[in-house]
Amino acid sequence: MLLISDSWPLEDKTLPPGDAASIVASAWGDSNPADAVVSIAVGDGGPRSADAVVGEVVSLGMVEAIVAGESWLLRPAGGGVRWDPRELGRALTDAVEHPERRGKTVVVPVGDADLAGDATTVWEESSEASRAAWSALPLEVLVTSQRPLLGLKGMSAAVRDGRESDQALAVASQEQEKRWSDIARSTDASQPRSLVGPARLSDVPGTGAASGLAYCLAAAGAKLTPASARLLDLVVPEGTTPDLVVAVTASLTPHTLDEGVSHAAAAIASTHGVPCAVLTVDAWVGKRDVMAAGVAAVHEGSRGADALAQHIARVAQTWSPQR
Numbered sequence: 001m002l003l004i005s006d007s008w009p010l011e012d013k014t015l016p017p018g019d020a021a022s023i024v025a026s027a028w029g030d031s032n033p034a035d036a037v038v039s040i041a042v043g044d045g046g047p048r049s050a051d052a053v054v055g056e057v058v059s060l061g062m063v064e065a066i067v068a069g070e071s072w073l074l075r076p077a078g079g080g081v082r083w084d085p086r087e088l089g090r091a092l093t094d095a096v097e098h099p100e101r102r103g104k105t106v107v108v109p110v111g112d113a114d115l116a117g118d119a120t121t122v123w124e125e126s127s128e129a130s131r132a133a134w135s136a137l138p139l140e141v142l143v144t145s146q147r148p149l150l151g152l153k154g155m156s157a158a159v160r161d162g163r164e165s166d167q168a169l170a171v172a173s174q175e176q177e178k179r180w181s182d183i184a185r186s187t188d189a190s191q192p193r194s195l196v197g198p199a200r201l202s203d204v205p206g207t208g209a210a211s212g213l214a215y216c217l218a219a220a221g222a223k224l225t226p227a228s229a230r231l232l233d234l235v236v237p238e239g240t241t242p243d244l245v246v247a248v249t250a251s252l253t254p255h256t257l258d259e260g261v262s263h264a265a266a267a268i269a270s271t272h273g274v275p276c277a278v279l280t281v282d283a284w285v286g287k288r289d290v291m292a293a294g295v296a297a298v299h300e301g302s303r304g305a306d307a308l309a310q311h312i313a314r315v316a317q318t319w320s321p322q323r
Contacts, residue, residue, distance in 0.1 A: 001028060001320070002242035002268065003039040003312075004232065006052075006261040007250045009281055009303045014250060017041035017052040020308065024248055027309035031316040038242070040235050042261055045144040045227025046111030047083050050075035053235060058100055063091035068234040071105045083115055085122035085213055093124065096137050107234075108217065109142040109227055110210035119212040120183065123220065127187050130220035141217045142227035144259045147208035148198075149180055149215045155208035156180070180212060187219050228264035236268070244319050245269040245276045248308075252280040257293050266294035279315055 005020035015023075018041040025039035043049025056067040062084065065072035074091065076083060088108070095101050123130045148154050156177040163169055184202035191201045198204050206224040207215035218224055247265035249256065257263060262278045269276035275296040283298050290298055299318075301311035 001035050001037045001316075002236070002240060002245045002265075003028060003037060003248065004042055004245065004261055004265050005039070005248040006042050006044050008248060008305070008308045009250045010305065011303055015305060015308070017043060019305075020248060023305055023308050024246075024312050027312040028316045031313040032320040035316070035320050038237065038240055040232070042228070042231050042235060042264075043109060044111065044260070045109055045142055045231065046081075046113045047076055047109060048081060049073065049109040049111070049142070049227070049231055052231075058098070060091035060094045060098070062087035065095070065101075065106070067100075067104075068107075070103065071107050071234060072101060073107045073109065073234065075109075080116070082113060083110060083210070083213060085115055085117050085119050085216070089122040089124060089130065092122075092130075092134055092137060092139070096134060105138040105140055107140045107142060107230065108222070109231070110213050110217075111227060112143065112145040112147075112209045115211050115213055119210070119216045122213065122216050127216070127219040128190050134220055137221075139217070139220075139222040140225050140230065141214050141222045142225055142230055143206040143209040143214050144227045145209040145255075146205035146259075148205055149202040149207040149212060150177065150184060151203070155212060158208070180215075184215075191219060226259065226263075228259060228261050229267060232261075232264045232268065242268070242272055243274055243321055245272075245274065246315060246319070247276065247278045248312075249278065249280050251282040251284070252278055252298060253282075253284045254289065257285050257289060257295075262295060263293065270294050275319070277315060277319055279311055 003024045005024050006017050008015040008020045021039045021041035025037050028037050041052040043052040050066040050073040053066045053068050058065040062077050064077045065074050156173040159173045188200045245265045245268050247262040249261050266276045277297045279299045283300050
């Protein structure tokens, strides 16, 4: 049984992935002791995703790197919940020549979170200068949005979504679109031309994530990658062949169904030809969407650690081959 947890809501806060994974493993084991259980904690794709990974910690100034196999997974130091682009840029420069980094890919989970500063300050001087400085650095950026930087479905349009009647917000959104258009006009021109996909970097899905930080890192040579699948690659033991995959997550929405842990869990299940189930507190998707996403069933639960254990026991009784 491969059980993947990214969070579970309590009454006044959210249970961290590691705590949720421990409860899930214990509850399933108590309910069905004959099952072999692999319970995995995985981050949500945002700046604190590395908290779910156990590994050596390497300091890069105001950024920390968690060693996960052949990768360094970065997070803000000191418990920060938002990326400071300037400090992140300095950390990436430090990582280039760091003796412990040799041969490892640097992975930056940005999700689609707000920033503690202007995204363009991640560049030392310009995108070209940073691309040259980081050219020896295998760099991946993990995103939880496929939104491009510009256009009708771009970063500024997402700000207005559902709040079109707010005139002040509309003006701010237009100013943001103009600013990033000016930035992209010069930055796109300096990028290598792609023979596949959009011709301009600013049109590439995911570049609008994290207030444009994904675009700025991509302009400096980083590869944009969907967060959920890559994070699972870092933590699922090699050779795992599950009979069932269960995703445990606080909320199942159209967005998380496409970008969250349930999407990655369904992909693993599909690879092995086994069912995928989801346990959540709030399900905001219909049966047709769930089936199209490769999820066999969605089980709804309630808040609290004790409730999580009880719900997992019921899921185990439903899905375990030993029942």
